[in-house]
Amino acid sequence: MKNYNIMELMICVAARELGNGRTAGIGSGAPCAAAMLAQKTLAPHLVIMFESGGIDPLIPEMPVSVGDSRTFHKAVRAGTMFEVMQACSRGMVDYAILGGAQIDLYGNINSTMLGSDYRKPAVRLPGSGGSNDFASLCWRTIIMSVQEKSRFVPTLDFITAPGWLDGGDSRAASGLPADCGPYRVITDMAVMDFEQESKRMRVISINPGCTFDDVQNNCGFELLKARKVFTTKPPTVMELRILREEIDPERTIIGR
């Protein structure tokens, strides 16, 4: 029996991707939990930046909102949105962690609307917020999502934030800054990267208890498979303890 749930697993896996001494553009919810966990485990000097202006806070407890006072608690600076975004644009922000209602095989993200007619959406969603900005300008975008066919779709209803666009060199050709883009996709079933030439999503690691077929059956497009596929390391006792006791004791995120 697993002693962790899928949210805990995704947060732990995402936390391990964040390098020590690096900078990360972070939103509320699971990405924030992952960044906080990274700081308490492998990356104590990870610098968290919130788009609302908080730079390198010592987050005392999980923020409810991307701009609440926890996002600049004991920070090195309580600044502005423009300065955080210009740091991304200048190339000083390493990671962004994003989610979305739909994700395609090139890591493009939709968080704007569902339906075939933009003017008459079946479902209106919030829109980009800072998602497009982070995905356009941060070096490595990490996408977190539950693995479902309805989310992993062949064609997005709306491209809110850029992944590798049409694959190949289409991202660079669009004029977006060079050498940055989607880096990992972390789901409850697997970890994916993007194949270097085609920029198609590729399974590199499968979570304990899942098979490649499980992942493929819960994905609306054909996944590539790395030559060697690893088994994802499950959350450690220490990671779970920190996550449950120090980061999210009220289970607002991990209890979802």
Added chain:
Amino acid sequence: MIADSTAQTLGPLFMNPDPDEARAYFRSKSRMKANKLMSLKEAVEKFVHDGDYLAMGGFGTNRTPVAACQEIVRQGRKNMGFAGHTSTHDFQILATGEVFDRVDIASIIGLETRGMSPCARAYMESGRVRICEWTNFSLAARLKAAAMGIPFLPTRNMLGTDTLRQSGAKVVTCPFTGKRLVLQPALYPDVSVIHVHEADIYGNCRIRGITISDDDLAGASRKLIITTERLIPTEEIRSDPALTSIPYYLVDAVCEVPYGAYPTGMPGEYYSDEAHLKEWLTAQGDPAAFASFLKRIIHDCPDHAAYIELAGGIGRIKELRARELMLHKEGIREEL
């Protein structure tokens, strides 16, 4: 997909980015250090008009000018434009009054980790609101361009996406580097409201913590209403001018509204009232219940002070202050 520099965007520009039109307005804006104190009711009557383009300070559920949003709804403003710059509870309040009919969108409807607002979503799906897509950076850049008095700022976001296609931005080739740039047109709101910690009677303001885009919003807005937690003497402002976030000459009205951001959070003062925000969400499950909820907390309230009383008064504020200051971590007030 946009593939070349002849990229066409489809979104409407609701406001003219012409800097000379703006300069002509700002030329006539008073620089007098006059006493601008008035009630919020008076400020909304005087400066917020049907058809105007409106922007709100703060971000998410932080330092949101809630008192002003509720007053605008109470006074029944209609046909306004609105800047949805990660607009959450403010958007939801204004949507209940169907105050706006056109929106520049960076992020709307969402209530961050709390879910989405059904009433805001229903209004946006009704087909009665004209929309234009942007991003948080784009709206921040548009306000900065306006504050600078230039027609646009170039950025490198949005390229290759439908966000760009449904925006009103333009794509050009950089004359220095040959790179593709997105031009974010200046946005000069007709009127904005910013909630601050402290202000003097002339409108010199102090904001504690992140300023988000409010420094540029103050400069970009033709008319600016300040709601403040408290008034302070000008002498206090002059004692440490580095603390002034917004100088008086940008400001048209100063309204002292304690707890003016409630139920959103005010850094150092009070945390967001999660129970009350949840009540907003649950009430939306039943149209009749929601109508009577709105009647009680907005339409039948003469002002924000009456709303605070309804919501639990000073007792509730004390709890939210303890939460903001994390006194629960010091082992007191366990019930928090």
